[in-house]
Amino acid sequence: MKKTLLLAIVGLFTFVQAANAQFYVGGSFHVSTQFTENPVTQIGFSPDLGYSVGKWSFGSTFEATYISGSSQPFGFTVNPYAEYFFWSSGAFSFYVEGGVGFAWGDYFTCTPYLAPGVSLDLSDHWSVLAQIGRLGYDTHAKTLVFTTNGAAALSLGLYYSF
Numbered sequence: 001m002k003k004t005l006l007l008a009i010v011g012l013f014t015f016v017q018a019a020n021a022q023f024y025v026g027g028s029f030h031v032s033t034q035f036t037e038n039p040v041t042q043i044g045f046s047p048d049l050g051y052s053v054g055k056w057s058f059g060s061t062f063e064a065t066y067i068s069g070s071s072q073p074f075g076f077t078v079n080p081y082a083e084y085f086f087w088s089s090g091a092f093s094f095y096v097e098g099g100v101g102f103a104w105g106d107y108f109t110c111t112p113y114l115a116p117g118v119s120l121d122l123s124d125h126w127s128v129l130a131q132i133g134r135l136g137y138d139t140h141a142k143t144l145v146f147t148t149n150g151a152a153a154l155s156l157g158l159y160y161s162f
Contacts, residue, residue, distance in 0.1 A: 021051045026129075026159030027061070041068045046079075048157060057083040057095075065105070075105030085119070093119040097131065109140035115155075125162065131155040 027047040034040045043066045050059020063077040081099030088094075094117070101111040113136030120128045132154055138145050 021053045022161050023049075023051045024057075024059070024159050024161040025049055026157050028155055028157035030155070038069055040070075042066070046077075046155075046157070048159070052161070055085045057085070059083075067105070070106060072106045075103060077101055077103040083117070091121040093121075095119060101136070107140055109138060111136045111138050111145070113137075125160055127159050127161070129155075129157050129159060 025048070027045070029046075030042075030044050032042045044063050046061045046063040048059055048061045050057055052058075058081070060078060060080040063079065065075040065077065067073055067075065079099055079101045081097050083095045083097045085093045085095040097115045097117055099113060101109075101113065103109050103111070113134050115131045115134040117129055117131040119130075122128060133146065135144075135146050137143070
């Protein structure tokens with residue numbers, strides 16, 4: 001009896017939290033070029049799906065990438081994440097995102113990361129999110145990576161909440 005009551009309370013709490021959730025869809029498009037001896041151009045499209053509950057957002061991006069000059073020019077990344085919005089003032093909010101990128105291309109890699117970001121609410125439903133820089137660990141190269149240039153350094157996306 002106690003287990004059933006506890007399970008019912010947990011279920012009710014979960015339902016109430018889900019009722020207050022706000023789902024969103026969006027994404028970003030990026031192009032970057034490295035001007036070196038062998039120039040490399042990277043083009044990517046990242047649709048994003050998720051939901052927000054209070055100061056937290058949970059979601060995942062699904063990125064398809066083309067890289068010129070690569071032995072396998074097409075790559076795919078699945079990136080589940082959680083965002084915590086820690087400060088808001090008017091239409092602006094600052095947040096930190098933590099996630100894990102699973103990438104397939106020339107090789108498979110798993111990269112846990114943290115990234116700072118800013119959000120600008122354009123209306124009740126539309127917003128723009130931006131991130132600059134990303135601190136992560138590349139499991140393929142077995143190194144700590146801080147991205148400060150290139151496509152992964154600046155991410156700009158448009159989102160619709162419903």
